[in-house]
Amino acid sequence: xxxxxxxxxxxxxxxxxxxxxxxxxxxxxxxxxxxxxxxxxxxxxxxxxxxxxxxxxxxxxxxxxxxxxxxxxxxxxxxxxxxxxxxxxxxxxxxxxxxxxxxxxxxxxxxxxxxxxxxxxxxxxxxxxxx
Numbered sequence: 205x206x207x208x209x210x211x212x213x214x215x216x217x218x219x220x221x222x223x224x225x226x227x228x229x230x231x232x233x234x235x236x237x238x239x240x241x242x243x244x245x246x247x248x249x250x251x252x253x254x255x256x257x258x259x260x261x262x263x264x265x266x267x268x269x270x271x272x273x274x275x276x277x278x279x280x281x282x283x284x285x286x287x288x289x290x291x292x293x294x295x296x297x298x299x300x301x302x303x304x305x306x307x308x309x310x311x312x313x314x315x316x317x318x319x320x321x322x323x324x325x326x327x328x329x330x331x332x333x334x335x
Contacts, residue, residue, distance in 0.1 A: 207310045209265065209272055210292065214285040216255040224256060224283030225249060228328055235331045242327055249287070249320065256281050256288040261295040289313050290321035294329070 222230075228246050232239070257264075258279025265272050289311055297304035308315060315322070 205272060206262065206265070207307065209274060210257070210260050210288070210311070213257050213260070213274070214254050214288060217253045218255045218282050219253055221255070222281045223251070224258070224281040224287050225251070227258075227279070227281045228324065231328060231331055237331060239327075242324070245320075246324055249324070250284045252284040253282050254285045254288070256283055256285075256291075258288065258291065259295070260288060260292045286313065286318050287321050290318035291325055293318060294322060294325045 225246050229243060232243065257274065257277065258281050259276055260274070264276045265274055267273070289308075293304050293308055293313075293315070296307055
């Protein structure tokens with residue numbers, strides 16, 4: 205169910221939300237981080253127009269009358285599906301490596317296939333805040 209919910213989101217396309225690269229760069233600049241290597245790496249990442257949740261993990265799914273409902277679209281953006289998959293993997297892995305590996309297996313993506321995104325996510329994650 206979890207993977208299918210994410211795939212349902214990723215099957216949509218939109219440019220009516222911010223692009224993921226602009227969101228990442230804006231977050232870093234907001235924190236006054238001007239690491240040119242990281243900024244250039246972000247700019248060089250692939251582009252696409254898949255709708256991305258941006259914070260998809262099990263705690264952002266609630267059940268309503270036995271129907272799963274996805275919540276917390278504060279980080280919605282567009283870009284390659286692999287970015288959202290990498291971010292989901294990263295978030296799950298922080299709490300349960302086995303579950304994260306099962307997620308990748310179920311969604312049929314290897315860790316190597318998302319390595320470039322993981323590098324950026326690992327760098328940017330400490331810069332995220334609710335301020």
